[in-house]
Amino acid sequence: MFSGLNFYLNIAWVYTIICWAIAIFSRYRPMGKLGGIGQPLPNPISLIVPILLYVPMSGLRTESGDTWYYIHDFDIVEPDGIISYEIQGGFAYPCISEIIKETTNDVHHLMMITAIVSLVPVLFILYKYSHPYDLSIYLFMATGYFGLSMNGIRQYMATGVLMFGTRFLFSEKKSSIFKYAVIVFLAYLFHKSAPIMLFVFIFARRKAWKPSSFMLMFLSIIGLALFDLILPSFLKGLEQTDFAGYSQNGWFTNGQEHGSNFVRVLVTGVPIVLAYFSRSRMRQLGFVGDVLINIGFINMAIYVLSTYNWIFARLAIYLSPYYIILLAWVVYNGVPKKDKGLYYTACVLMYYYYSTYLAYGLKMYVSDVYFPGRKFF
Numbered sequence: 001m002f003s004g005l006n007f008y009l010n011i012a013w014v015y016t017i018i019c020w021a022i023a024i025f026s027r028y029r030p031m032g033k034l035g036g037i038g039q040p041l042p043n044p045i046s047l048i049v050p051i052l053l054y055v056p057m058s059g060l061r062t063e064s065g066d067t068w069y070y071i072h073d074f075d076i077v078e079p080d081g082i083i084s085y086e087i088q089g090g091f092a093y094p095c096i097s098e099i100i101k102e103t104t105n106d107v108h109h110l111m112m113i114t115a116i117v118s119l120v121p122v123l124f125i126l127y128k129y130s131h132p133y134d135l136s137i138y139l140f141m142a143t144g145y146f147g148l149s150m151n152g153i154r155q156y157m158a159t160g161v162l163m164f165g166t167r168f169l170f171s172e173k174k175s176s177i178f179k180y181a182v183i184v185f186l187a188y189l190f191h192k193s194a195p196i197m198l199f200v201f202i203f204a205r206r207k208a209w210k211p212s213s214f215m216l217m218f219l220s221i222i223g224l225a226l227f228d229l230i231l232p233s234f235l236k237g238l239e240q241t242d243f244a245g246y247s248q249n250g251w252f253t254n255g256q257e258h259g260s261n262f263v264r265v266l267v268t269g270v271p272i273v274l275a276y277f278s279r280s281r282m283r284q285l286g287f288v289g290d291v292l293i294n295i296g297f298i299n300m301a302i303y304v305l306s307t308y309n310w311i312f313a314r315l316a317i318y319l320s321p322y323y324i325i326l327l328a329w330v331v332y333n334g335v336p337k338k339d340k341g342l343y344y345t346a347c348v349l350m351y352y353y354y355s356t357y358l359a360y361g362l363k364m365y366v367s368d369v370y371f372p373g374r375k376f377f
Helices: 006-029 045-059 066-075 092-103 108-130 133-142 154-168 175-187 196-204 210-223 227-236 244-246 262-276 277-308 310-333 337-354
Strands: none
Touching: 006 045, 006 133, 045 108, 045 133, 066 092, 066 108, 092 108, 092 133, 092 154, 108 133, 108 154, 133 310, 133 337, 154 175, 154 310, 175 196, 175 262, 196 277, 196 310, 210 227, 210 277, 227 262, 262 277, 277 310, 310 337
């Protein structure tokens, strides 16, 4: 099992099984407090263990996804005693990189910080709002979130920051938009695409199953069909974002890059379909359930567009933790009690199979300090 190209992928799955088992045990040893959706909060050991296993593995990597390019950029810069603190979109990561360069000059410190910012807030939000949390911690791996977090580093860091705004996203207070806007601004400092979450905030905080949600899906299909016509305007707008490089390297025009597999669209639709047939049970979640369902529609619309070019799927990164929360809830709570075990098992098996399509990040994983000899001591 622990040999060959998939060594680190196997390690990640062993960690997931450990975290999953501990989370299941912790569900039956809950704290005396309730979670964000009124569920019994599992024993905190089920949060601490994933942090201690996933974060070091991510932070000690030297290659996975586009990590090599970030490390290369770090290595070629010589310390000059100058750190730029000019506040603008996307400045936070370069600033952190410069600080590390001028202090320790050790790229592992930089990668560890990216891992902490990217993963710890997400794991905490899954712990606080998931029911059952054990299924969410499994889906954290099986939906590809852990492996893909090592690719598109700045955007996953922005996602980590955005998780601090979850309480405002789920709040029914109208004034919460101002607090959420502050969190979005902080995320914007990591990635210029973060302000899209203000649209998500406005769109999601409505009653579920409104005609506008289905209209959004319809418009995404129309946009996909007509995208070649609007491509020039789209590329011009892209130049103003952190994705500017993609507008200049020909990815949208020379046929080098293709769209996401349509299977991913179907997978993103699973929790929406289950929630639709479980509408009466979804009412238990109240306002939070409406928000999660509406986010599910936005997530699926983004993936429809991503079948034109996979770069659109990057925007769905911000929504992925909420997708996991919704999916875990409807699989376990949105079905008759006698069928819970069946749905739970089917979810585990199907998403394990699905994860094999998303494992390239971990298959590319290399580390010069984390089991470098690919053996246990």
